[in-house]
Amino acid sequence: MLRALYTISTMVTLESIRTPIAADLEAFGEFLEGQFQADGHLMNQMLSHVMATRGKGVRPMIVMLCAALCSAANKRQWVEGERNCSKRTYLAAMMVEMLHTASLIHDDIIDNADSRRGKPSVNALWQSRNAVLVGDYILAKAMSAGMQSAQYDLVSHIIGAVTTLCEGEVLQGQHAREVDTTRQDYLEIIYKKTASLLSISASAGAVSVMASREDVSQMRRFGEALGMAFQIQDDILDYSRSAQTGKPANNDLREGKITLPLIEVLEQCDEAERAEILRRLKMCATDEESVDYIQNIVEATGGAAMAARTMQRYVDRAVAILSQYEDSPYRSALVNLCAYVVERNK
Numbered sequence: 001m002l003r004a005l006y007t008i009s010t011m012v013t014l015e016s017i018r019t020p021i022a023a024d025l026e027a028f029g030e031f032l033e034g035q036f037q038a039d040g041h042l043m044n045q046m047l048s049h050v051m052a053t054r055g056k057g058v059r060p061m062i063v064m065l066c067a068a069l070c071s072a073a074n075k076r077q078w079v080e081g082e083r084n085c086s087k088r089t090y091l092a093a094m095m096v097e098m099l100h101t102a103s104l105i106h107d108d109i110i111d112n113a114d115s116r117r118g119k120p121s122v123n124a125l126w127q128s129r130n131a132v133l134v135g136d137y138i139l140a141k142a143m144s145a146g147m148q149s150a151q152y153d154l155v156s157h158i159i160g161a162v163t164t165l166c167e168g169e170v171l172q173g174q175h176a177r178e179v180d181t182t183r184q185d186y187l188e189i190i191y192k193k194t195a196s197l198l199s200i201s202a203s204a205g206a207v208s209v210m211a212s213r214e215d216v217s218q219m220r221r222f223g224e225a226l227g228m229a230f231q232i233q234d235d236i237l238d239y240s241r242s243a244q245t246g247k248p249a250n251n252d253l254r255e256g257k258i259t260l261p262l263i264e265v266l267e268q269c270d271e272a273e274r275a276e277i278l279r280r281l282k283m284c285a286t287d288e289e290s291v292d293y294i295q296n297i298v299e300a301t302g303g304a305a306m307a308a309r310t311m312q313r314y315v316d317r318a319v320a321i322l323s324q325y326e327d328s329p330y331r332s333a334l335v336n337l338c339a340y341v342v343e344r345n346k
């Protein structure tokens with residue numbers, strides 16, 4: 001059953017995943033754009049830039065597809081090609097997307113990153129002091145929109161993600177260039193910085209359609225497994241010279257981050273190799289030769305392939321949860337999203 005679910009989904013595109021909620025995503029785009037407006041020329045300029053350089057919108061897709069999946073389970077009528085999501089689901093999607101957007105603006109300040117998705121970052125264009133404020137603004141705007149609509153259960157469901165994201169970012173900073181970052185540390189970091197928000201996105205979709213507690217908890221587990229896989233793939237792509245992420249390869253090494261492909265190698269190699277890798281890691285911020293040295297060792301030892309096996313276990317867990325739901329275009333889209341996470345190169 002699981003295999004069957006999964007094999008229908010080879011070589012998927014985001015377009016195919018969006019198909020069952022295409023009309024909703026269009027309406028959602030307008031709704032979201034309405035939130036990116038403010039008083040003041042500079043604030044508006046920054047918000048326009050942020051909106052224009054928006055990402056793939058994976059989180060709103062998860063919110064909507066999980067809402068649709070749980071509604072299908074509740075035997076509500078969902079009509080393909082029409083707008084099916086309620087205002088509450090749009091609101092949930094908007095809050096997670098804006099929270100995510102704010103977190104990346106702050107992350108670029110922390111990482112001193114010049115670019116995001118191949119375009120200049122907000123801090124590169126308007127300096128960190130303005131970027132931190134636009135991040136705060138977006139976060140505040142999202143939460144106040146939720147409060148003003150009196151959707152308190154959704155706001156309280158989503159707001160907890162902010163503290164987890166902050167914990168993850170602090171933990172990651174603490175471990176940067178630390179020679180003792182273990183697999184356990186890594187898994188905790190990626191849960192907090194990425195999987196927690198995908199988990200909240202999936203379960204917020206369920207909450208938005210008043211799904212049962214059991215469905216909310218299943219969606220939370222689904223989003224967590226998908227999110228773990230998503231971040232592991234991100235970390236694998238960082239070691240790929242042919243990926244199209246909009247970031248230079250080996251950015252993580254330059255930022256001193258020990259991620260799964262390298263952890264897999266460190267777990268296999270002997271003491272002397274380990275000492276040399278860790279010595280080089282400390283120099284990666286300024287020494288390209290050390291970056292190449294670690295990249296070559298990860299390539300030669302198959303670090304990315306080993307990390308991909310760990311990622312696959314998370315994807316299998318996510319698909320297994322979906323297999324408990326009735327077949328529907330939404331379930332197929334979510335299964336395809338699982339396949340997309342594994343196959344993507346950007």
Ligand code: FPP
Binds near residue numbers: 100162165247
């Ligand atoms: C990207 O990591 C960063 C995150 C997923 C989380 C960032 C969270 C915060 C800055 C906490 C503050 C949160 C809010 C809501 C204001 P990365 O640097 O590994 O990825 P990248 O390569 O895409 O930059």
Ligand code: MG
Binds near residue numbers: 107111
């Ligand atoms: Mg970063």
